[in-house]
Amino acid sequence: MKLKVLYFASVREKVGKDAEELDVPAGVVTVAALRSHLRGCGGNYENAFAERALLRAAVNQDMVQPSARIKAGDEVAFFPPVTGG
Amino acid sequence: MRVAVQREVFDVGYEIKRISNNKKIGAVASFIGQVRDVAMTLEHYPGMTEKALAAIVEEAKKRWQVIDCTVIHRYGELKPTDPIVLVVVASAHRADAFAACEFLMDYLKTRAPFWKKEETPEGERWVEAKASDDQAAERWRQA
Numbered sequence: 016m017k018l019k020v021l022y023f024a025s026v027r028e029k030v031g032k033d034a035e036e037l038d039v040p041a042g043v044v045t046v047a048a049l050r051s052h053l054r055g056c057g058g059n060y061e062n063a064f065a066e067r068a069l070l071r072a073a074v075n076q077d078m079v080q081p082s083a084r085i086k087a088g089d090e091v092a093f094f095p096p097v098t099g100g
Numbered sequence: 101m102r103v104a105v106q107r108e109v110f111d112v113g114y115e116i117k118r119i120s121n122n123k124k125i126g127a128v129a130s131f132i133g134q135v136r137d138v139a140m141t142l143e144h145y146p147g148m149t150e151k152a153l154a155a156i157v158e159e160a161k162k163r164w165q166v167i168d169c170t171v172i173h174r175y176g177e178l179k180p181t182d183p184i185v186l187v188v189v190a191s192a193h194r195a196d197a198f199a200a201c202e203f204l205m206d207y208l209k210t211r212a213p214f215w216k217k218e219e220t221p222e223g224e225r226w227v228e229a230k231a232s233d234d235q236a237a238e239r240w241r242q243a
Contacts, residue, residue: 025226076148077148078152078211078213094213095215095229096228097211097213098227098228099185099213099214099215099216100209100212
């Protein structure tokens with residue numbers, strides 16, 4: 016299943032890129048599952064998506080809970096809690 | 101209603117003046133957030149940021165009488181005392197204008213995808229989200 020995955024702020028720095036097209040296994044159907052999948056990719060990903068990392072996610076530019084469903088073609092973004100204002 | 105995400109500084113006087121040209125408006129409340137202490141770089145999520153800000157404005161309009169409203173948030177490199185964010189709310193009466201302005205700031209701080217990286221004397225560091233910001237946003241649930 017193909018996804019567009021974006022990384023922002025400290026997540027972007029840890030992963031070492033701001034965006035990529037990923038082809039993930041069909042079983043990866045939630046944001047939480049995608050996070051686990053990315054953690055399993057090793058190297059930079061293991062650090063960026065570590066269990067202890069406090070992360071937020073958006074699907075198609077809407078902030079979502081980890082249980083949110085994802086489908087082919089979605090834009091999924093991972094980032095730390097926001098600090099604007 | 102006007103939502104803008106931009107690098108450039110905004111002109112507060114102009115923004116307030118352009119909102120106030122309506123005979124129904126009896127109150128205009130505004131808030132300006134600015135950089136404290138150290139220089140910083142603000143990153144955001146182009147596309148989502150504008151959507152999130154527009155959604156927060158819609159939420160404020162459901163809760164209070166908002167005749168007009170402007171939200172401008174900057175990104176990029178900013179120095180101490182530089183303005184970061186402007187919220188202007190116009191209503192018939194001050195209670196709605198004040199409340200909606202505070203609500204917009206509280207929600208923006210927890211829902212709009214911006215991240216601050218500070219240049220401290222010890223080096224660069226990402227600002228961590230504050231629990232007090234979550235609490236400030238949370239109290240509007242009961243309101």
